[in-house]
Amino acid sequence: MKQADLILLNGKIATVDEQFSFVEAVAVVDGWIIDTGTTEEIKKYSNNQTKVIDLEGKVMLPGVHDAHMHGVHTGLSLSTHFLDVSFPKVQSIADLQAVIQAAVDQTPAGTWIMGMGWNEMLIKECAAENRTPKKWDLDPVSPDHPVVINDYGAHRMVVNSKALTVCGITAETPDLKLVEGQIERIEGTREPSGYLNEWGAQVLVWQHIPALTDEELESCILRMNSELNKYGITSHVDILGIGGNQLFCGAWGEKSIAIYERLAREKKLTARVSVNLLAGIDGIQSYQAIIEGLKQTKLPEFKDRNWVKAETVKIFGDGGGWLRADNQVVEDHSRSTFPGTTDEEQEAEIIKTIVEVHRQGWQLGIHAIGGRTIDTIIKGYIQAFQQYPRECPRHFVIHGDDMTLENARDAGKFGIGMSVQSIAAYTIMDFMKMRFEPARGESLFSWREYQEEGVNVANGSDSNIFSLNWLQGVQFAVTRTTINGNSYRPDLTSSLADAIRMYTINGAKQEHLENVRGSIEIGKVADFQVLDQDIFSIQPEKIGETNVLMTIVDGTVVYEK
Structure with missing residues (x-):
């Protein structure tokens, strides 16, 4: 009998198979599931070289597949210099300015400041005036730093006057084609307001910001x-x-x-x-x-x-x-x-x-x-x-x-x-x-x-x-x-x-990979997560308060709380 590299015992393991059945234990070899069943059945795969994890009755599920996200961009947003201007942190123009001011105080003049997350419907002045943030909302705290802040959905951005100058976006800049995006102008003039919409307009700014190495x-x-x-x-x-x-x-x-x-x-x-x-x-x-x-x-x-x-x-x-x-x-x-x-x-x-x-x-x-x-x-x-x-x-x-x-x-x-x-x-x-x-x-x-x-x-x-x-x-x-x-x-x-x-x-x-992952079944990869609450027995309104205690990828523990 093949001995397991890893076995997990005494759990409430939701396999997410066709019947959404539960088992107590799982055996893993080389990152693949070789058996599931009761604790007693799976113990037979253990020897003194096997890593044994006692789940102590906790819920284990297959690892999550995040079916739509921006991974590298998420990593950028997690860096210390990237500003979070989302709700509830930013609920007013003063809140937005405070976040930018804190970055300005720590950043050499002329250095780009960037961030993401504003929602005009959740900023009180913007909601009251039915508008998005504009350059004059950013300028008072950032006269010497070019600033670019995307909205929560990433399709739109606001930049300050310094950024417009650096990027050469002026009243003389031609309007974009509809398919490219929009440079918003101040009403009654061709002066840019600092608000830009969609990728073609954003490129006018991003091409002037140093690319990541x-x-x-x-x-x-x-x-x-x-x-x-x-x-x-x-x-x-x-x-x-x-x-x-x-x-x-x-x-x-x-x-x-x-x-x-x-x-x-x-x-x-x-x-x-x-x-x-x-x-x-x-x-x-x-x-x-x-x-x-x-x-x-x-x-x-x-x-x-x-x-x-x-x-x-x-x-x-x-x-x-x-x-x-x-x-x-x-x-x-x-x-x-x-x-x-x-x-x-x-x-x-x-x-x-x-x-x-x-x-x-x-x-x-x-x-x-x-x-x-x-x-x-x-x-x-x-x-x-x-x-x-x-x-x-x-x-x-x-x-x-x-x-x-x-x-x-x-x-x-x-x-x-x-x-x-x-x-x-x-x-x-x-x-x-x-x-x-x-x-x-x-x-x-x-x-x-x-x-x-x-x-x-x-x-x-x-x-x-x-x-x-x-x-x-x-x-x-x-x-x-x-x-x-x-x-x-x-x-x-x-x-x-x-x-x-x-x-x-x-x-x-x-992903055309349902035969490889997505459930805890024999012949699939050993990607699991262990939760601190039994989401099958608590009130549904409490599910979001549950924490992940352990994450396993390819049979290896990659996170423990």
């Missing part, structure tokens, strides 16, 4: 891995590629792909990664930019796709949301990120791009918040399947905030998945729902109904935008109660088992 990118990855492990996360997605080379100091760029692969070969990674390729050159989302970006993309040879792989193309279908024409609450229905002067022209460009990327053999994940975007990309996915049939590409919708049951039925029928973020709903649903009629707004994020229609719903954090605490996301899914204590349509809650599936086996399915 290879050593700094490696530090970001390792710092981020360590943080993931604290939350029981053992695998994740990252968004990287040629289209991100000039965004966020290169934290979205293609260099990190090769660094991930090198770190995996050196056995330094403590979380597996699936790279979604940001292919649109300079971040531009158009058929030409994306197809040309894919043509120029050069990937390393991946030694073990269970650790690092890049088989998916990430496209931004919209920014803040391309809403359906029947939305009666918000007058501005916005637009897609794709070129076109009409909705129909934009739709045609998106579908043309989907079909070609699919034809080339890639999996697709498309950012879609607004209903018009969701309608369009599902239509495009179906057209691609039917024009170029192939075995289960498992294209997916990222976010899918305004998904309808009709969308879900089509998605279920054609094997289209969703990559959602219930931690986002937990955090911001209170004001997101205001963009919709009350009945529609309160029924957003109905993941249980989508799953009942056959949609594979995987869950993640969208870090560094939202918290990595997946258990808070589970809490929202099973209660539909937000961070502010507001409950919406509790009849649409998910079961606890389904909420856990979204963070484990469903994420593995999104």
